[in-house]
Amino acid sequence: MTWFVNYRLDNSVSVADRGLAYGDGVFETIRALPHSLLQTEDHLSRLFRGLSKLAMPFSIDQQNTLKSFLNFQVLPLINEESVVKIIVTRGEGGRGYLAPENCIQSIVIGILPAPNYxxxxxxxxxxxxxxxxxxxxxxxxxxxxxxxxxxxxxxxxxxxxxxxxxxxxxxxxxxxxxxxxxxxxxxxxxxxxxxxxxxxxxxxxxxxxxxxxxxxxxxxxxxxxxxxxxxxxxxxxxxxxxxxxxxxxxxxxxxxxxxxxxxxxxxxxxxxxxx
Known part of the structure; x- marks a missing residue:
């Protein structure tokens, strides 16, 4: 398994992350084949829609950064059928349930083995x-x-x-x-x-x-x-x-x-x- 946190090779997030404390975020699991991520637009559309619904929307620049990373950094690492998991949380901050006014999202991307169905x-x-x-x-x-x-x-x-x-x-x-x-x-x-x-x-x-x-x-x-x-x-x-x-x-x-x-x-x- 390969993990990226905020677009850097890493497998840990802060213990103060709101995704851990409150489940404050969204995720997607994308079926990946060599040279192809299936239904990417639909997955990302639902991801962005979920972020907006939770009042932590991605800007156009953030959306483009994520798409570019998936296409040019993640996809070249896919050499067999795999699963690409994307988790986006609100990051750290706020007091209790009250979310920070301006969040800095945590972006976690993993490449995982695909189940055989x-x-x-x-x-x-x-x-x-x-x-x-x-x-x-x-x-x-x-x-x-x-x-x-x-x-x-x-x-x-x-x-x-x-x-x-x-x-x-x-x-x-x-x-x-x-x-x-x-x-x-x-x-x-x-x-x-x-x-x-x-x-x-x-x-x-x-x-x-x-x-x-x-x-x-x-x-x-x-x-x-x-x-x-x-x-x-x-x-x-x-x-x-x-x-x-x-x-x-x-x-x-x-x-x-x-x-x-x-x-x-x-x-x-x-x-x-x-x-």
Whole structure:
């Protein structure tokens, strides 16, 4: 693993950093191939949007500095499939929860080994339903902030034979899985939960909704019963791509033709860098 802190080769941050004290920041994980960082624009757009939402926006110069560093310093170090992780915190300062008026962000960038999802993509995975609900907060909805305790606790409840768990909100509506977004097919129409009030608006989810024209996509508020009536189910994130679901709480689902077709379509887009 290789780490940079504020664009210098380093692996430590201050103990007074607000990211450590309060989770005061955002992060992104980007799938990296030799000569290519996939979906970079979508990842950075969400990163910058999150920073603005937390009232510590990047200036245009800061945005350009980060993009340049990724392209000319990080990318040349990628010689196999990897993960590039970007963490931006508010840095030090302030009194208690009160943030400093003018922050100097801490920028942490890591190059990490990529997990291998090939078997999951081919054979499918099983899901359970997490007992941990997802909180709804319009001030935090959609962004990848550093406060991930709900996901940490949900992961602790995950049974060894289940790959992921579906997370519901307080109204028992579908939101997402612990580390992925949720999709299903019903009569050839593609469905996915709305993430306007809660959850993480995944970059791969965005790509599926915006970049494929094969299927009508319905985004809305759905219950577990809607999912259980599906013809095909799959989960996604930017590292795993599309992973079919073959079971939800003991009920079996086929790996259908629509999921396979979309898998092939999106993999082709990955290889050609269209994200």
């Amino acid at each position: 090939k078997v999951h993509q081919e054979k499918g995975v099983s899901l359970s339903v997490s007992p941990v609900p997802v909180s709804s907060n319009r001030f935090l909805a959609g962004i990848k902030h550093l406060n991930r305790l709900e996901n940490v606790i949900a992961k602790r409840f995950l049974m060894p034979f289940d790959f992921e768990a579906i997370m519901l909100n307080a109204d028992k509506e579908l939101v997402e899985c612990i580390q992925s977004n949720l999709f299903w097919y019903k009569q050839g129409v593609l469905y996915t939960p709305s993430l306007e009030k809660t959850g993480v608006q995944g970059t791969y989810r965005k790509a599926i909704i915006e970049q494929q024209a094969e299927y009508i996509v319905q985004v809305g508020r759905y219950l577990l019963s809607d999912l259980m009536a599906a013809d095909e189910v799959f989960i996604t994130n930017s590292l795993m791509g599309i992973v079919p679901v073959v079971g939800v709480t003991g009920m079996s689902f086929p790996i259908g033709c629509h999921t396979r077709k979309l898998q092939i379509l999106m993999q082709a887009k990955d290889m050609h860098g269209t994200h």
